[in-house]
Amino acid sequence: MTRYIGEFINTLTNLVYVIYAIHGIRSFRQKKNASAFRAIPYWGLMAVGICSAAFHGSLKYHTQMMDDLSMQLTTTPVLHRVLTVNSSQRTSTAVAILLSVLLVSFATFHVITDELILHSASFVVSVTIIGIRTMQLINLRTEPGAAARRQIWGLVKFGAVIFNVGYVVWLLDGWACEFLKSARAAIGLPWAFLLELHGWWHICTGIGAYIFIAVVDHLASGEDHRDIDRSFAWPAPWASRSIFAGKDIGVDEKRNLDDGESSVVIMSGELLKPEKDFSKDADKIIPEAQELAKSNVQAAIDKLSLLEKQARQASDLATTSRTIVTIVTISKESGDWSLLNDQVLLLSKKHGQLKQATTKMVQKVMEFLEDTPDVETKLSVIETLRTVTEGKIFVEVERARITRYLSHIKKSQGDLNSATDILCELQVETFGSMSRREKTEFILEQVALCIEKGDWTQAAILSRKINKRYFARKPKKTPEQLEKEQKEYEERVKTRASDEPMPEKDESVEDLKLRYYEQQITLAKHDHNYLDTCKHYRDVLDTESVEEDAERLRAVLARIVYYVVLAPYDNEQSDLLHRIQQDSRLSQVPTEARLLKLFTVHELMRWPEIAETFGPHLTSTDVFDKEQNPNDADAYTRWQDLRKRVIEHNVRVIAKYYTRIQTSRLTQLLDLTEDETEKYISDLVTSKTIYAKIDRPARVINFAKPRDADDVLNEWSGNMRSLLGLLERIDHLITKEEMMARIQPTKSEKVKA
Template sequence: MSDGALFKPEKDFSKEADKVLPEAESIAKKDIQKGIDRILSLEKQARQSSDLATTSRCLITIVTLCKEAGDWSLLNEQVLLLSKKHGQLKQAITNMVQAVMGFLDDTPNLETKLSVIEALRTVTEGKIFVEVERARITRILSNIKKEQGDIKSACDILCELQVETFGSMTRREKTEFILEQVALCIRNGDWTQASILSRKISTRYFARKPRKTPEQIEKERKEQEEKDKKRSAGEPEPEKEDDVTDLKLRYYEQQITLAKHEDKYLEVCKHYRQVLDTESVENNPDQLRAVLQRVIYFVLLAPYDNEQSDLLHRINQDARNSQVPRDTALLKQFTIPELMRWPIIEQQYGEHLCSTDIFSKTADSTDPKAHTRYEGLRQRVIEHNVRVVAKYYTRITFPRLTELLDLSDEETEKYICDLVTKKTVYARIDRPARVVSFEVKRGPDEVLDEWGNSMKGLLGLLERVGHLMQREEMMARISGKIDGKDSTVKQKKAIKR
């Protein structure tokens, strides 16, 4: 097979092709094999002379004759034979494969279509110069399997492609392939593979680009025209910038599904914030309110830590929250170090929360985790109350603590133990005395360091007081001497008079 380099053919067979191909077409109407043999003799001469244009015409004409005759098995046979010819030009094979791909919609039945697809996949296997065509054929086969309900086969067929390594495929098409691979893995229940595949997409591709002024657009157009004039014939065209909003929304929808499956609520919140930073969402009031609600809900559901607390306060400062006032009021209560009684919270916000698809007071068949998230919100309210109590109390009796938290003794002890294990609060429970101590016990080194710092501060104050006293004494002496000199001068002046 030829290496595919572009060079001038040894001989131009275009005139012969103009004469032979119409004759072969007329012969093929009576005997298709004789018509193909007539073309093959010309194809051999053109191929040996590296005449790409004529070779491509011959190959495309042969497969077209087979298609028009309705002999699909002969078409598959000719595709395999022509691709294996000695010294066959790579671009000619590419042109033939592209032509046959255009015939797929004209196949009489699904079985014939699958046979043509299999022939094309055999021809394109292991050939870099037709990697994009192979990927598209494989995608068609995967879609057929998906329509038949065989999700596993569709997933296996499509996921065998490593499209991120294809240099001749546009970035948008690569992203579409990977998104479809992830979607099939999710439907197949292969969450690990879906997570791995999704990492192949760089989120920088979805970054929101600043709007360009008409002057900038005109300047870029002129620069592009200059580059097009200087570009050589074999050099591929540069990829044009296009709107990737649809890909961005699909990507983050899949990321939200993956994060929800693993109950990573903070990641879900971050993904919704990226969706929020989309022009189409910002311009749609209904979508904007729905996304704002979910940003608030999932940051509240996330376990407490420094990152969650920081994100919580930043979300609370978003001016767009005015569009969801009830959810904003709930969010604000988590930013204030005051107790939140769960019965009151449930009474005020329970019906509103359960009106969405995120929460449910009962186990819902449509989303089994909706009830789990509602219970998780109750847990976050209780944990917030425990942190508030630990902030204001050093010691508290167990009956009083259970009263403040609206919990039983067992639940109170459970929540305190969980927060102590997570190192969110420090607490020690004295069961016989029924007392909880939130005071952090300091070690000898800490006590000694504090005593040393206190003594250092005290000595500093004493030294400063000594300096001030000495200063006052010196000022008093100086003022006394000045007063003595003034009285002596006055006496001398009086004597002279």
Template structure:
């Protein structure tokens, strides 16, 4: 594309004369003659850098072809005019915008075949041109939605549903909209979320075709799940907090983003991340105000997933903050469940199963056997932490009785918690004893004794100073 140069001549009067003449030619059935006549003047206006006249001529050529329903000539004209030597960028932009405005009417009036031809023409014209990156993204999004429609309602002439879905995802994934300077931030975010949505759909489709026992690294839809995580990092969460993005009648960017991230986290069984995403949803004013509907559902999901998450400092902190939240008190069952996990007391699984099981198993979260087993695991881990807090040594038979497990299950759970660093424990198999306190060296004992003595002497000194101050005060009172 040639560098812009100063306008050498104004062809406005010539354009005003030629446009009515060409319109008359078209009415008499001489479309090609009219287009050729406009081409001749377009060359002069382009070489003279007359932007206004060139833009009018380009739009007129396309309009005459469109009104005559000659789509073959229309598509070829758009291609030819956009590739002319020294063609003005603003003129091409105007022509492309005009053609995109016709897409919906072409689709409804002239059929999908003509629409596809126009879409491919626009994609070809906009390919590799930075000043046309936004129109290219928009027309590509339309084409991706068309292929998605073929996936949902396949036709005999169309490829297989899976191929249609993959094609739609690949089309959108090729767009690096986060680098587009000419596109508004909201539109960028919408397209990124669409990329993530298509990737998740493809990933689920591929995962359903792979045998779980034979699944290898990055097999099935694993590559797509990785791309979803990358796409999620392109979205600025602070931007989603803006009021226009939190509450919108047709489209809610914030809720859609966190819904996609929840799907990704659930696939990875990252329960703590799921709880965080639901917490972000619950913080949304429109959701939080809906106490009996979406707000209640979001808060319930926060509770379920935070108790399902493996214990660590972050999970414990979130669990205790949630327990102290006044909103949780209104949910009696969920409040009591969180209270069980924040209290240093044993939770017997048969009791938990009988009290909470009938309700929890009816929820969408715990209807899955895997998550119900994960809850059982979290109860066992909580009980082991409580035992480790109150016991220095305990026999394996007694520990298995407290945990309501077999000896093998008890040892496996203990080993997992020791490896993760949650507790310190050693199993003496010959004697059948579990030690929850490490053997201390003489140096450790002396260091603790020295520390305790320093604290004791500090208290003595503080008491002595307090007594002296009291005696001095009494002396002054007596002297007066």
């Protein structure tokens, strides 16, 4: 114990929680399209360290409550993660709300009653569920006997052991407290720190908690198992290859071979060489089966099924893939689409079926969709493919494409609700094997369907999944740079592993950018959020294709001006207004430039004159309309809002130059009735844009804000300081003149000289 910290070592060792939490949060920055929600468990781990340090540093009752509740802050996000793997967004949200309600309820009950039984029981139940679900995920996401499974089991076993070691140390610290105190006093510093067993409890539980959080995130996100060494912090990489993993993982298992050069099977990060090569048998049997299929389809399939079984059991990927692709092709060419569906289901459920072979089969059947004789048959094949790909990460991209195909069919049939629900159930932002461009296209299509359906809230939520930085404008590249990048891309394609997604090519995304901001403008217009609409048009303006097209450039510039003057006045709107005015490109839209300038100077604008001068030009666009238009009711609303902004500008100008004014004179300046004048002044006062008080009996409006005693004294103090400064300067000038007069020669001295 020190003068400032209650328990120094117990406080210091909480840094373990914070350090591991920071490492986990920073690791997400290196991963493409990593959702911010995945970092919540690490923030909970950091909260454990901070709250525990606060308690051991202060030894206060309220910090003890924080220390107790911080454990629940860590386990609850992890519990949500393991319970919602592969769940829809609606289910995930419902589980999150339920767990949040339970967490708040338990926390409130614990703080009020200060009991530990329910608190401890809920913590044990959460940890137990997390442990059971983690074991299920390991069995689900890894192959039996695979090196990846041994690695992850090694991590889990090590985490459990070190967590229990910490628990035993904590029990010993409480049981032998007096003995440890006397031993530390006898040994002395610094070695006495080693007997601070509660500090070792913090270190052990910090490592164990980090390992479980990292393993759950790794399994739930479906990341490549070969990333364990790179993304996990020490001692996780060591634990994954230690005695806890069962046996060492050899160097050969870590090699990454290309699928086109070898029939090596890559399963969950492990490389399995085929026990026997059946390629020669396939070269002989497949042509025979294709010939036999012309007379007896079932016999041909049976013949190929025998070869498929032998190749599958021997882990011969090349032959297995060729065989099952031939089976589904024969089924399709027979014209019996029911047979095709049955074979796809049967082949996908074979024991130990190779993942890459299943992927190739699904891709092949997807090519058959355009050849189906009618919509019913096409829907049956799509439903079969969706059944086969459900819950399988290695075909998540194919499932997404099939689902989009089904959504297009539903939309063409006029069932917009079903089309939207089917497509929006996909959470493509979590798909690690899908390219970023394709993810963006999926999300844009989801947003478009929601807008068409009229579900504006869901459309806004989905649009936030797209990071605007993806659309950032890239500098132009020379032909040499483009050629170099093309060679590097081709090299990455050649050297990639068969289970890795295609590398992303650095290409223009202007088409996606324009689609995205078109949707954002639609959403902002629906909410009558003029300032956001203006910002979105400014982002559209920062596009090469728009800048090169003079007509589109003028249209975008005009709409930027329209929506910035339509936006309600505040500091942000005023700043944006002046920044837009400084844009030299406004000279291309002189009418809009003159309108914008009127809003930047403190001069009155008479609405009748504005309507007469700018009305014909403004109403010729699709933004404004002087009359109600059934095709676009918002155009008339925007015209009325423009009148409102002109009047509000005039009120601000009058409030700047007048301290008090007669109501009759004010209504004359604003071209309004007395009731309308009071309404506009009241609105501006409510929004705290101006200060005003209306004296109805005297028919006078005061704009002078009353000052309290502090303001008066501050002004008097400032005036006195200024006055004293002037007096000091005058004294200095007088002294200077006197000194100059003394050193100048007199007339008698001049005569003598």
